[in-house]
Amino acid sequence: MTALAVFSRSSRRSGRSSKSARGAEIRLEHVSKRYSGSKAAAVSDLSLTIEAGEFCVLVGPSGCGKTTTLRMINRLTALDSGEIMIDGRSTLMTTVTELRRGIGYVIQEGGLFPHMTVAGNIGTVPRLLGWSRGDVKKRVAELLELAGLDLSLAERYPAELSGGQRQRVGLARALAADPPLLLMDEPFNALDPVVRERLQDELLRLHRELAKTIVFVTHDVDEAIKLGNRIAILRQGGVLAQYDTPDSILARPANEFVREFVGENRALRRLALRRLDQIDLAPAVKAAAGLPTVSSSATVREAVSLMIETETKALSVVDENGEACGSIRFDDAARLLR
Numbered sequence: 075m076t077a078l079a080v081f082s083r084s085s086r087r088s089g090r091s092s093k094s095a096r097g098a099e100i101r102l103e104h105v106s107k108r109y110s111g112s113k114a115a116a117v118s119d120l121s122l123t124i125e126a127g128e129f130c131v132l133v134g135p136s137g138c139g140k141t142t143t144l145r146m147i148n149r150l151t152a153l154d155s156g157e158i159m160i161d162g163r164s165t166l167m168t169t170v171t172e173l174r175r176g177i178g179y180v181i182q183e184g185g186l187f188p189h190m191t192v193a194g195n196i197g198t199v200p201r202l203l204g205w206s207r208g209d210v211k212k213r214v215a216e217l218l219e220l221a222g223l224d225l226s227l228a229e230r231y232p233a234e235l236s237g238g239q240r241q242r243v244g245l246a247r248a249l250a251a252d253p254p255l256l257l258m259d260e261p262f263n264a265l266d267p268v269v270r271e272r273l274q275d276e277l278l279r280l281h282r283e284l285a286k287t288i289v290f291v292t293h294d295v296d297e298a299i300k301l302g303n304r305i306a307i308l309r310q311g312g313v314l315a316q317y318d319t320p321d322s323i324l325a326r327p328a329n330e331f332v333r334e335f336v337g338e339n340r341a342l343r344r345l346a347l348r349r350l351d352q353i354d355l356a357p358a359v360k361a362a363a364g365l366p367t368v369s370s371s372a373t374v375r376e377a378v379s380l381m382i383e384t385e386t387k388a389l390s391v392v393d394e395n396g397e398a399c400g401s402i403r404f405d406d407a408a409r410l411l412r
């Protein structure tokens with residue numbers, strides 16, 4: 075069952091709205107910040123519009139102002155000048171409490187309260203909102219399921235969990251009051267590569283199913299390209315170097331800084347962004363043609379790799395039932411990059 079099905083079914087059961095809150099639009103307008111005692115700006119005249127439901131990644135080298143930018147959105151850090159609007163309303167027009175009720179915040183290691191159980195951590199906001207004990211309990215159970223955690227973990231303390239589990243609890247806690255916006259600050263950094271990749275995949279799935287707006291900070295450009303619909307690349311001083319889709323950033327780095335930051339193999343990395351079922355394929359060829367087959371869920375990069383391995387210039391593409399649904403030639407892949 076999908077996470078959304080779980081989510082809506084159990085939401086109905088608990089008598090709450092069966093539809094989760096949609097994403098919010100964030101607009102940063104000429105936002106600047108300089109910490110007192112420091113000469114250089116942490117963020118300089120940053121303007122950025124993040125559309126509702128978007129997965130926006132802020133990426134850049136250490137110290138370039140990513141965390142500061144994120145924390146200005148939920149007012150953990152005060153801005154010096156400019157304005158931040160959420161759904162058209164300045165963040166200064168509401169109380170901090172009301173503002174943060176609509177924003178889930180996830181940091182490395184989940185930022186959990188060590189003296190509280192998993193259930194206690196996840197239920198924090200619903201309890202503050204005055205939900206009944208029964209409703210809080212139900213919500214905790216559905217969030218554990220949503221975050222891919224076993225119900226039996228509810229009474230454990232954070233120290234009794236793996237890093238990946240702690241991060242899942244942090245995400246569940248951030249989603250507890252169903253906020254339209256999630257801010258995530260390098261949440262997966264402390265995890266080993268396998269767990270990290272799994273959590274990235276699950277976050278993508280949650281984003282598709284819950285349609286929240288996510289602003290995700292990382293210094294890892296590959297993580298940014300994998301997760302973001304849109305990527306804001308920042309450079310020292312919180313200066314915006316480029317704001318665009320992953321494909322456009324790889325295809326046309328706006329300047330030398332971006333080109334260098336993004337790194338090598340841009341063409342192959344662009345091909346990895348597209349699955350065969352997302353592109354126009356040439357008509358299916360007869361099985362008798364004897365071409366090697368590739369699944370339509372494979373990326374174009376994987377298809378090209380297979381052509382090189384099998385020394386063929388074309389592949390037959392098959393759908394999940396194993397039926398031929400098209401074909402791809404080497405030239406078609408190259409043409410996608412134009």
Ligand SMILES: Nc1ncnc2c1ncn2[C@@H]1O[C@H](COP(=O)(O)OP(=O)(O)O)[C@@H](O)[C@H]1O
Pocket residue numbers: 109110112115116134135136137138139140141142143
């Ligand atoms: N509380 C603070 N007081 C003074 N300077 C700070 C503070 N927090 C961050 N800075 C400085 O502001 C700049 C941006 O920091 P930060 O937003 O944490 O960058 P990033 O998250 O991209 O690594 C850095 O030069 C950092 O040293």
Ligand SMILES: [Mg+2]
Pocket residue numbers: 140141142
């Ligand atoms: Mg940071």
